[in-house]
Amino acid sequence: MPELHIGNAFDDGAADFERLAPSLWNPMGNALVAAADITLGDRVLDAGCGTGATTIPAAQFAGPDGVVDGVDLSAQMLALTQAKADTLALNNVHLAQADLTSWQADAPYDAVVCAYSLFFLPDMDAGAAHLVSLLRSGGRFALSTWAEGSWEPFRELLWKACLQERPDLEALPQSGARNAQRLQTPEQLTSWLESLGLTEITVAPTPGQVQLSPSLAWSLVLGGGYRMLLPEDPAAVDRVRTAFLAELGDDYALNTDTLIATAVRP
Numbered sequence: 001m002p003e004l005h006i007g008n009a010f011d012d013g014a015a016d017f018e019r020l021a022p023s024l025w026n027p028m029g030n031a032l033v034a035a036a037d038i039t040l041g042d043r044v045l046d047a048g049c050g051t052g053a054t055t056i057p058a059a060q061f062a063g064p065d066g067v068v069d070g071v072d073l074s075a076q077m078l079a080l081t082q083a084k085a086d087t088l089a090l091n092n093v094h095l096a097q098a099d100l101t102s103w104q105a106d107a108p109y110d111a112v113v114c115a116y117s118l119f120f121l122p123d124m125d126a127g128a129a130h131l132v133s134l135l136r137s138g139g140r141f142a143l144s145t146w147a148e149g150s151w152e153p154f155r156e157l158l159w160k161a162c163l164q165e166r167p168d169l170e171a172l173p174q175s176g177a178r179n180a181q182r183l184q185t186p187e188q189l190t191s192w193l194e195s196l197g198l199t200e201i202t203v204a205p206t207p208g209q210v211q212l213s214p215s216l217a218w219s220l221v222l223g224g225g226y227r228m229l230l231p232e233d234p235a236a237v238d239r240v241r242t243a244f245l246a247e248l249g250d251d252y253a254l255n256t257d258t259l260i261a262t263a264v265r266p
Contacts (some may be wrong), residue, residue, distance in 0.1 A: 009227050010050070017223030020049050022192040023210045024083035027114075028144060028258055029053030031206055035260050036142035038062055041109040047100050047131055047141040048117025049128045052081030058113060070095045071103050082124060101127045108136035114143040119179035120225065125195075132196050135265040141198055147205060147257035148184040154254055158221060161244040162229040165236040176225060189261050198263035208256030217252060247252050 038061040049070035121127035
């Protein structure tokens with residue numbers, strides 16, 4: 001998926017994305033920030049910050065003398081993050097709509113956190129290497145990614161419903177899905193972080209489950225990259241929604257098992 005298109009998808013779906021914040025994004029964001037061991041005065045980059053599920057707790061841990069740069073492609077998501085920072089008077093939050101792969105900072109970071117966003121990068125290896133390069137020696141790299149088996153059969157059922165209206169999907173590149181599959185076990189994730197030259201690697205399997213009503217389930221589709229699978233014709237979208245939700249059921253338990261990894265730049 002071209003990164004620009006991902007940004008547009010998250011712009012269009014920002015409100016739907018935010019509906020899942022209390023049950024999904026915020027708890028996992030808090031867990032990631034805790035694992036990153038952010039302390040008072042730290043300089044932090046939140047790479048792919050979305051609506052602030054990691055930005056806000058990172059800023060609270062870093063304190064008024066710290067700095068948290070939140071970078072994302074989606075202007076609408078950044079607006080939601082800014083509103084949260086303003087409400088909490090977190091003046092140490094600085095947001096930018098920018099491409100992560102070319103982001104530069106005035107000084108090295110003490111920590112880079114990346115919640116469920118690395119696999120959206122067009123070249124995940126090069127993009128991650130760039131993020132690591134922004135750390136000081138001894139700086140911490142912390143990320144969350146979906147564990148093997150998460151989002152199933154949610155993902156499979158949505159794909160099946162979309163294919164009925166968009167048979168062309170079979171021929172389209174799915175780089176984001178392939179990237180995520182490379183990071184879905186502790187062994188894979190550890191090996192990949194080692195390939196970036198990182199040390200002191202820990203990977204913590206973090207179980208998760210979110211109960212979804214049909215309305216919340218559809219918000220999960222509309223709130224991010226999955227909306228790119230949908231057809232353009234509104235009537236066709238309605239057919240996808242009807243078929244998908246009929247298969248999913250009225251009270252679906254979404255598997256959100258996650259791997260939270262931390263590592264250190266030598």
